[in-house]
Amino acid sequence: MKRLNTVLKEDGVETDLILLIRTILATSKEIAFRVSQGELAGVLGSTLNENVQGEVQKKLDVIANQLLKDILIDDTLVKSVASEEEDHAVGAHPDGKFIVAFDPLDGSSNIDVNGQIGTIFTIYPARDDVAYDSDEQFKQPGTNQVCAGYVLYGPSSLLVMSTGGPTRCYTLDCTHGGYLLTNKQLNVPKQSREFAVNMANYRYWDEPTQVYFDKLLYTCESFEKSSMRWNAAMVGDVHRILCRGGLFLYPQDKRTGNENGKIRLLYEANPLALLMENAGGSATSRGKRILDIAPSSLHQRVPVAMGSDEPVEFYNSTLA
Numbered sequence: 001m002k003r004l005n006t007v008l009k010e011d012g013v014e015t016d017l018i019l020l021i022r023t024i025l026a027t028s029k030e031i032a033f034r035v036s037q038g039e040l041a042g043v044l045g046s047t048l049n050e051n052v053q054g055e056v057q058k059k060l061d062v063i064a065n066q067l068l069k070d071i072l073i074d075d076t077l078v079k080s081v082a083s084e085e086e087d088h089a090v091g092a093h094p095d096g097k098f099i100v101a102f103d104p105l106d107g108s109s110n111i112d113v114n115g116q117i118g119t120i121f122t123i124y125p126a127r128d129d130v131a132y133d134s135d136e137q138f139k140q141p142g143t144n145q146v147c148a149g150y151v152l153y154g155p156s157s158l159l160v161m162s163t164g165g166p167t168r169c170y171t172l173d174c175t176h177g178g179y180l181l182t183n184k185q186l187n188v189p190k191q192s193r194e195f196a197v198n199m200a201n202y203r204y205w206d207e208p209t210q211v212y213f214d215k216l217l218y219t220c221e222s223f224e225k226s227s228m229r230w231n232a233a234m235v236g237d238v239h240r241i242l243c244r245g246g247l248f249l250y251p252q253d254k255r256t257g258n259e260n261g262k263i264r265l266l267y268e269a270n271p272l273a274l275l276m277e278n279a280g281g282s283a284t285s286r287g288k289r290i291l292d293i294a295p296s297s298l299h300q301r302v303p304v305a306m307g308s309d310e311p312v313e314f315y316n317s318t319l320a
């Protein structure tokens, strides 16, 4: 099996970008180790703090954020970093070539129940027309991403990543400490009857989304044998869909604060949209391509429908 470094070189990825990816992944190995130790490493449970979005921070959210932030702001290739757990962009090096955004720990509610969690990251070229440490650095559409990926800390730790080409999957080999290529190209099937959505929000959805699910569950013949799969971690739900198709949905709803759903554009929707598209799937928000939306603020939320082409189109046609 090929090592990550070899694959990136064969893909023609520039050396500086390879170095930055390796820096991020060095931290992911540290996080993977702590996750695997669980209670023994003292990483379970909550802190007394909330992040800028009013969510209670878990100890692992804070630890993963600190590990990633520290290593990245030390790296001269990095101009600025943005994180779900930071109020604003954190400046690193004014001459840095790249900016990095991340969700240090996605699926925080799964931490204490030994469920799937992951780290999502994305790399963009740095801008020279705005201050190196300002949020403006990150107001770029997802099409500008030069790399997007996630590390899923499950029964094994997996890296799923694209540097613009195919979405590839690597497995962390704990015996030598490196990522090895285990699937050179993920291909999302065009059709699928699986869907991932928090059905408990049904009463808050707007009418078109309710109608879509009424059709899907009760009348639509092609969904007769559909199955729901919900991890409560987008990274885990999207991983399943990248492997075997399906629809991931997090719509907007009527509750105050949920007008744009829950998923954050910069460090959740955009990197996962790039991986989905480069695996042959679709990624949309209110019927539009997610990758074309530039964030207007760091923690902007967007409704999300991504996965196999057919169910994504069917969902969007119901909204139209």
Ligand SMILES: O=P(O)(O)OC[C@H]1O[C@](O)(COP(=O)(O)O)[C@@H](O)[C@@H]1O
Pocket (backbone or CB within 6 Å): 055, 084, 103, 105, 106, 107, 108, 109, 198, 232, 233, 234, 235, 250, 262
């Ligand atoms: O179960 P809920 O409350 O609908 O939320 C699940 C969603 O929230 C998230 O966990 C948010 O991510 P964080 O854990 O990084 O805050 C998504 O990954 C997931 O799809």
Ligand SMILES: [Mg+2]
Pocket (backbone or CB within 6 Å): 103, 105, 106, 107, 268
């Ligand atoms: Mg998240």
Ligand SMILES: [Mg+2]
Pocket (backbone or CB within 6 Å): 061, 084, 103, 104, 105, 106, 107, 108
């Ligand atoms: Mg998070």
